[in-house]
Amino acid sequence: MTQICDDEPSDSEQDRLGPEIAVVEARRKVDELLRDLRQARSMSGGSEEPETAIDDALNVLSYRDFPALKAAQTRLTLKSKDKKLDVVFRSRITAMSSVLAAKAAGRSSEYARTIRRWLHQYLNSNKLPLHRYCRPHRSILDDEDLSAAxxxxxxxxxxxxxxRAKDIVDFVSTPDMRDKLGGKLTISERTARRWLHKLDWRYKRLANGMYIDGHERSDVVEYRSKFVERWKEYEKRMVTYDNDxxxxxxPKGFPIPGGxxxxxxxxxxxxxxxxAHDRRKTKWxxxxxxxxxxxxxxxxxxxxxxFLTVEWGRLTHGDEEARxxxxxxxxxxxxxxxxxLLAQVDNAIDVFEEKTNGFATGLFLFDNAPSHQKRAPDALSARYMPKNPSQTWVPKGGTRMRHGQLPSGEPQDFYFPDDDPQHPGWFKGMEVIIRxxxxxxxxxxxAQCVGFKCESGRTDCCCRRLLFTQPDxxxxxxQLEELIECRGHICDxxxxxxxxxxxxxxxxGASKYLYxxxxxRENVKACLDAVPWTRIVRYANRSARFISAYQQGLDGTEAYWANRKYHGHRTLPSSFVAQIRDDCKELNRHS
Incomplete structure (x- = not known):
């Protein structure tokens, strides 16, 4: 490119030209900058060497109508060299060329401005636009003391x-933290959110853990301890399986009472x-x-x-099932x-006995729900008994109450004989029964204390409390226990x-995940049948590990934590339980 003015003007000519000299001088400087750029391009980009992998990668980026954009960029570049154009017009053409270069690379107009900024930086200070990709980035959180605090x-x-993210902002603003940071100013909430992610905190919907309402209540813990002891005896007669x-x-056989x-x-x-309308709340x-x-x-x-069993999964035999x-x-x-429920249990026992053919005893287990604890209509209960003899009183079940048992072991009829001269066939009442x-x-x-709220520890404060404490x-x-035991099996x-x-x-849970x-509605049965037996065995082993944890003295929270950490077998090793106790004590100490 040749210069716009070949010779420098004389002093007289400068005085004559006046303001036009400034424009000519600006054009000359622009030509020098363009000449320098052309020389740098001829030294680096004018070689005939084959394209490198980096060139190929850049070419791949130019996917949006690359030929047309490239041709337009070339035309604008040639147009920007026209000596007849003023500096402002040529700078606009140069800017258009940079925009087309950005578009050809599939980038935005902002990237074109970045290209021009890089060019000005290089022309003014000879600095290249370096980057930090694939280089290690230092964070304040790399300081272990700071991140731990x-x-x-x-x-x-x-x-x-x-x-909240603002909690970190406020914490960093405290005088102690400012001293650790060398007196730096506070951080923004956006930076605080990045720190939360780096510290392994996630903003998400909370998942429900194990329900603990009443889990550690004194009466529940007492019953749990007795249940665990009974289970320990049950396991002596059970075949156990690993997770596969x-x-x-x-087990080795030994005599069983009752034959x-x-x-x-x-x-x-x-x-x-x-x-029917149950569906997944999250999906792609x-x-x-x-x-x-x-x-x-x-x-x-x-x-x-x-009913589920560890041996077979669902309780079925041929075409018969307990479901x-x-x-x-x-x-x-x-x-x-x-x-x-009683009708279903009676049928389940039939299926069980047909499947085992008499070689095993069934241990039928149920939740401790009120409906499962309901007694037979003629069961012994002093809850609504009148104190004195009554001709019309009958239990809530509508049938005569069964016989009780005297301290001597003999049966006790709660009704007068039909030939009694005073109360033929009447209910005797609590006083006569106690006498x-x-x-x-x-x-x-x-008859009973007010509201049946008897004094703690007393068993002889009223007729009702006294009968409630009698052995029979x-x-x-x-009613559920009586049905199962009369069929020769165990209920718990x-x-x-x-x-x-x-x-x-x-x-x-596994069935509903599939459902x-x-x-x-027609898929319910298929989803229930789709859960494999090996998975049911793993579920049973997990429950057995909870029982093992309670047996070794862990509470609900400790047992849950132990089950999260250990999956190897049905029982927890004593050394592992000791470690869980130490970890929980350390956690409670810090809290």
Whole structure:
């Protein structure tokens, strides 16, 4: 490129030209800059060497109508060299060329401005636009003391409330933290959010853990301890499996009272409800997909009551099964009450006995629900007994109450004989029943304390409390227990508020996961049958580990933590339990 003015003007000519000299001088400087750029390009880009991998990568980026953009860029570059154009017009053409270069690379107009900034920087200070890609980036959080202090502050907030990014901003603004940061100013909330991610905090919907309402109540813990001891005796007669379904322990036989079969097989029962409108709340959707109309409410329900065993999974034999489908509702099948459960259990025992052919005893396990504890209509109960003889009183079940048992072991009829001269066939009342047992005090007894709120520790404050503590009343079993035991099997109940001990709960979860993929009523049975037996074995082993944890003295929180850490077997090693205790003590000490 030649210069616009070949010779420098003389002093007289400068005076004559006046203001035009400034324009000419500006054009000359622009020509020098363009000449320098042309020389740098000829030294670096004018070689005939083959394109490198970097060139290929840059060419790949130029995918948006590259030929047309490249041609336009070339034309504008040539036009910008026209000597007849003024500096302002040529600078605009140069800017258009940089924009086309950015578009050819598939970039935005902002990138074109960045290119021009890089060029001005190089022309003025000879500095190239370096980058920091693939280079290590230092963060303030790399200081272990600083990150530990922020982490401890966040943990203390999380125990009682919710964490916000502003909590880190406020914490960094404290005088102590400013001293650690060398007197630097506070950070922004955007930086605080990045720090939260770096410290492994995530903003998401909270997942529910194990429910602990009433889990550690004194009466529940007492029952749990007794249940664990009973389970310890049950396991001596059980075959156990590892998580892959392989037999890992076969018990050695020993005499069983009552002549029952030695082998013991646990069959756990529970109910669950599937709803017609149940569906997954999160899933992959296309960006073009719009919200679809959905039905309001959960829809019609279908209740399922079933039994699971470790040996076979679902309790079935041939075409017979213990499972029951029930459409609960006022205008449907009614409600699944004790009578329906008893009918199902009776059928489940038939299936069990056909499958085992008498070589095993069944251990039927149920939740400790009020409906499962319901007693037979003629069961012993002093709850509504009148104190004096009554001709019209009958139990709530509407039938005569069964015989009790005197301290001597003889049966006690609670009704007068039909030929009694004064009260033929009447109910005797609590006072006569207590007198026949030889327990009536000389001072007498009232029927019951006000509101049946007896003084703590007393058993002889009123007639009702005295009868409640009698051995035959205390040992009165539920209707469910009586049915199972009269069939020659064992019935037991899980502790209240302990769903983790009933491995059928996880079976329901696995089934509903499959059901929510295609929530249709006809798919319920297929989803229930799709859970493999090996997975049911793993569910049972997980529940057994909880029982092992409670047996070794861990509470609910410690047992849950231990089960998260250990998955190897049905029982927890004592050394591992000791470590869990130490970890929990350390955590409580810091809290």
């Amino acid at each position: 922020i982490q401890a502050h966040l943990m203390s907030i999380a125990k009682t409330g919710y964490i 379904g392989n037999i890992c322990h076969i 029952r079969p030695f082998r013991l097989i646990a069959a756990t029962q529970d109910e669950s409800t599937f709803y 959707t296309h960006s073009s997909e719009r919200p679809k109309p959905v039905r309001k409410g959960e829809g019609s329900s279908l209740m399922v009551s079933d 029951v489908f029930f459409e609960a509702g006022k205008n449907r099948d009614g409600y699944f009450a004790t009578e329906e 026949e047992r030889g327990l009536w005090p000389d001072s007498g007894l009232k 009343f205390v040992s009165q079993k539920s 109940f899980y502790p209240k508020f302990h769903p983790e001990l009933n491995f059928i709960e996880q079976y329901w 929510r993929l295609s929530p249709m």
